Amino acid sequence: MTEQFHFEKTSDFPHGQIMIKKLVLFATLLVTGLFSGPAQADPADIQAASRSVVRVVLAATDGDKVAFVGHGSGFAVAPDKIVTNAHVVEIARNEPTVVIGIIPSQGGKSFGGKVIAYSPGNDLALIQVQDGGRIPAMTVFSGPVADGASVIAVGYPSSVDRAQGLDLDDLINPMSPVKTRGSVSGGRSTREFDTILHTAPIASGNSGGPLIDNCGRVLGANSFGSLSDGNDAEFGFAVSNREIMAFLRKAGVAANAASTPCRSSAEISREEQAREFAARAKVEAARRAEAAEREALEESLRTSISQDIIVERENQMALAALMLFLSLIALGGAAWLLMQQKINPAKAAAAGAGVLFLGAILVFIARPSFSEIDDRVAVAMKEQMPDEDEENPQTGKAQPGKYICRLNPDRSRITVSQLDEVPFEWAEGGCVNGRTQYARDGGRWSRIFVPNEEQTVTISSFDPARSEYITERYLLDLMTMTRARDIRKKYGNKACTADAQVLSDIEDMVRAIRVELPGQANERLVYECSKTE
Structure with missing residues (x-):
């Protein structure tokens, strides 16, 4: 007999309601080959997503008496707004004695809730958190969900509560949600609304909880699962991200959204290592090429200068010999004039002979030495290949001025936010935008921002040597x-x-x-900066 399947809501309600280039290329391929591997979910991202998941508890009140009705799951799309399934809160809409409780995954407080948007057609509802409650908001992935993509279902399955022997007092206290893994089985959806079929195990109580990707972004809201022989099934259906975004727009809620594909921190790290390796290889290749060029030039100059010195020595030695010969002729003439009793002319001729003789000695002594070759080569090398450090003494130091920094998505891990361009003004000593002081942080200048209202720590850094501006965000418990x-x-x-x-x-x-932060940021945005006029 063919096995019969039926669909059942997953809330816990009675009856279950609805060369250089070659070298660089080689280095890149080598590093990529050494460090390649499948992308995996980052535990820090899953933990960060769990902060935003809540238990949605429904209780009936009768005077001082409170009776547990059921519960589902939900997730924050704004600090004070929770998305869940419509069938989770349906009884609260129909029964005025039933109240909603929002139980966060952390902290020591629970909050009341009120339904402010309700769409049974696609099984979605929006709850306003009361009593001043604030919960970290999740980011919704607004792109297409790939078939076979890895997914994680996060929520509060009742089967786990029962296995742990939890009672009502336990259920209304904050506790971590349950995470289960699976993959998308594309090509199948329900007829009533757009859903995502997946294999992450879900059970009663998971209703309204998020289905997330490896970066912790919402792909859908778990709604129901297929059942066989009365057991919780191996397949789940989640209301798709497209349905969620349309529902939120209609409700006037501007949720965080991101459309870039999920990339693991390990993947980004591998690519950065490959880029750094390739950059170092390129610099080394350029250094070797420059060294070879300098060596060839130096050899050419040495040969030319050596020949010049030989010619100069021979010329000066010939001149010295000529002057010596002339001094001897002058001396002979002086002797002849003296024999002729021509005293004054003889004296003049003798003086001329002396001058020529001394000149010959000076010219001979002043002839260039072979030891001058190295000095002349050094001077010629400086004229033809000046030292870069002398040409630009500011190399590697901060250049004051205004920059426009543009996001490089290939080097970034985008999970919760995105700014394509960042205006940036840098001043000597680490003053940014004329108002914020950065401090030295290794080879960069950094500043940590710790807001009072959000559970996010942001490290902003500027590397003046590379003209890079980097934003790292940590989504913390x-x-x-x-x-x-x-x-x-x-x-x-x-x-x-x-x-x-x-x-x-x-x-x-x-x-x-930094000591308190996880080893890996949840988001890392790399901006490449250029000076503006």
């Missing part, structure tokens, strides 16, 4: 964020200054907060 804020309070927020102590304090702050 509440405990790590609290530690980062405590460190920042010790140092304060200083404006541009030349005070050595303040600069030292900022450097200390950068180092101290």
Whole structure:
């Protein structure tokens, strides 16, 4: 008999409701070959996504009595707005005694909730978080979802709660959601609305929880699974990201969205290593070529100068011999004039002979020496191949002025935000945009930004030698964020200054907060900068 399948909602409700080039190329291929491998989900991204997932609890009130009705999952698309399935909150819309509770994955507080948008046609609902609650918002992937793509379902399956023996008091306390992995099985969707079929295990209670990619971005909202013989199925259906974005636009919510393909940190790191390796190989090849050119030029100059010196020596020695010969003739003439009793002419001839003799000696002594070859070659080399450092004494140092920095997506890992261009003004001593003081951070100048309202730490860095501006974002859990804020309070927020102590304090702050951060940023944007007029 053919096995019969039916569909069931996954909320926990009764009855389950609805050369140089060659060398560079070789280096690139070598490094890529050495470090290549399949892209994997970064645990830091999955952990960051989990911050935004909540348990949506429904309870019936009767005076002082409260009865648990059921629960589902949801995720934040704004600090005070939660997306879940329409069928999760359906009973709360129909029964005024049923209230909604929003239980975050971290912290020590729970919040009330109110449905502000409801779309049963595609099983989506939007909840307003009450009581001043704020939850880190997720980013929705707005591009196409590839068949076979790796996905993770995040939520609160009731089967896990039951296996752990959790009671109602446990369910209304913050706890980490469950993560399960699978892949997209493309080409199949429901008739009622656009869905994503996937193999990440889901169960009752996962309804409304996000289906995310390896970068922690929302691909869909888990809605229901196929069941066989009454058991939780191996396939799940998630309301697609296209349906979610259209629903949010209609509800007037501007959610974070990103369309760039997910790239693992390891992949970016491999490519950066290959780029650095290729750049070093190119520099080394250029250095070797320049050295060969200098060697050839030096050899040519040495040969030419040696010949010139030989000619100069021979000329001066010939001149000295001529002057000596003339001095002997003059001396003979002086003797003859003296014999003729011509005293004064004889004296003049003798003086001339003496001058010619001394001149001959001086010319002979002044002939160029072969030891001058090295000095003349050095002078000629400086004239024809000047030292780059002498030509540009500012090489490798910060150049003050205004820049326009443009994003290089091939070198970036974009997960939560994107600015294609960043205006940037750099001044000596690390003053940025005339108001923010950066501090030395290895070969860069960096500043760490720790906001009070968000659970995100951002490190902005400028490398003046390469004209690169880099933004690294860390999506942190509440405990790590609290530690980062405590460190920042010790140092304060200083404006541009030349005070050595303040600069030292900022450097200390950068180092101290870095210690608390994960080893890998969730997002890394690389901007290549050029000076503007």
